[in-house]
Amino acid sequence: MSSKEIGKWYEIVAREYIKSNGGRILDANFRAKCGEIDIIAGDGEYLCFIEVKYRKDAKYGGPEAAVSLSKQKKICKTSLFYLFCHSLSEDIPIRYDVISISGEQDSVSIHWDKDSFDFI
Numbered sequence: 001m002s003s004k005e006i007g008k009w010y011e012i013v014a015r016e017y018i019k020s021n022g023g024r025i026l027d028a029n030f031r032a033k034c035g036e037i038d039i040i041a042g043d044g045e046y047l048c049f050i051e052v053k054y055r056k057d058a059k060y061g062g063p064e065a066a067v068s069l070s071k072q073k074k075i076c077k078t079s080l081f082y083l084f085c086h087s088l089s090e091d092i093p094i095r096y097d098v099i100s101i102s103g104e105q106d107s108v109s110i111h112w113d114k115d116s117f118d119f120i
Helices: 003-020 067-087
Strands: 022-032 035-045 045-055 094-104 107-117
Touching: 003 022, 003 035, 003 045, 003 094, 003 107, 022 067, 035 067, 045 067, 067 094
Parallel strands: 045 094
Antiparallel strands: 022 035, 035 045, 094 107
16 A cells, blocks of 8 residues: 555544544545645534544654644644635634554554644
């Protein structure tokens, strides 16, 4: 599998994980000129903008370490565009999460870091 195919596969794994933990998938792979958001989900009262990161091992740091400040800024900017496109108020409670997946396909570890970073 190519790295792009691997990424898509783990995004599917993440969506299933969200659903199995009470979340609702609202959108996936939302793209704008300013960036992309892997998953947009509802979790309780929150509208969650979720970045999915996968690492086979922790040799270069865990998956969550790959969400740089630059990536966070792009996600935040794209989230505002999502709110605008869907006529949603900026006053609704939103959250920026990271789902970290590590290990091999037959034995993965998944961690949903809710409220992983603030709006930048």
